[in-house]
Amino acid sequence: MESIKIVGIVGSPRKGNTEIMVFETLEGAKAGGAETEMILLRNKSIKLCDGSGGSAYEDDMEQIIRKMEGAKGIVIGSPTYFDNVSGLLKNFIDRTLPLHETGKLKDKLLVVTVVGEADMQSINRVVDYLKIFGEICEMKFVGSVTAIAGAPGSVREDENKIQELRQLGERLAEVIKKVEEVKKDAV
Numbered sequence: 001m002e003s004i005k006i007v008g009i010v011g012s013p014r015k016g017n018t019e020i021m022v023f024e025t026l027e028g029a030k031a032g033g034a035e036t037e038m039i040l041l042r043n044k045s046i047k048l049c050d051g052s053g054g055s056a057y058e059d060d061m062e063q064i065i066r067k068m069e070g071a072k073g074i075v076i077g078s079p080t081y082f083d084n085v086s087g088l089l090k091n092f093i094d095r096t097l098p099l100h101e102t103g104k105l106k107d108k109l110l111v112v113t114v115v116g117e118a119d120m121q122s123i124n125r126v127v128d129y130l131k132i133f134g135e136i137c138e139m140k141f142v143g144s145v146t147a148i149a150g151a152p153g154s155v156r157e158d159e160n161k162i163q164e165l166r167q168l169g170e171r172l173a174e175v176i177k178k179v180e181e182v183k184k185d186a187v
């Protein structure tokens with residue numbers, strides 16, 4: 001069978017909890033047989049969406065878009081910032097407009113991980129927003145993991161959370177495999 005590619009998008013501007021959460025989800029996906037790649041948005045040049053929806057920005061977005069096109073599954077991780085995703089991630093999402101307009105995200109499987117320091121209600125709003133993004137792009141939502149952690153890296157102290165993230169990633173890989181088998185049988 002063709003290899004299953006899963007791309008993880010890390011939406012925090014710092015090295016902290018979001019990165020750990022996406023990393024562990026991808027570890028689970030690897031255990032489930034997927035080939036994975038983690039993209040740290042903070043290390044990429046992604047110009048501010050100028051409202052044109054165009055592709056003449058000459059930055060790293062084109063390369064990221066190509067990786068997303070080639071993936072069957074997408075993991076999106078965000079910190080909670082004032083009940084929403086980080087500005088870094090929101091701008092990234094806005095820049096995916098060409099992918100959405102050409103239907104290139106359709107039927108890709110999506111999982112999300114969200115961390116906040118205190119407030120489950122605000123963390124869940126971020127999950128809901130990312131689900132809406134997935135719906136708009138006609139992606140298929142597989143699941144989410146949320147965590148409460150403040151200091152950078154402190155999410156790693158919760159071993160159960162790490163297991164939950166790995167299980168989410170493994171489930172994503174398993175669901176992709178099943179979908180691919182069904183597609184193959186239908187041919």
Ligand SMILES: Cc1cc2nc3c(=O)[nH]c(=O)nc-3n(C[C@H](O)[C@H](O)[C@H](O)COP(=O)(O)O)c2cc1C
Pocket residue numbers: 012013014015016017018019078079080081082083084115116117118119120122123149150151152153
């Ligand atoms: C600008 C800003 C806004 C924040 N807003 C919230 C919030 O609304 N709710 C919450 O639970 N945590 C909030 N936090 C805390 C972060 O979500 C938390 O520290 C998280 O662990 C950061 O993830 P990271 O380590 O991946 O950057 C905020 C932090 C910052 C910097």
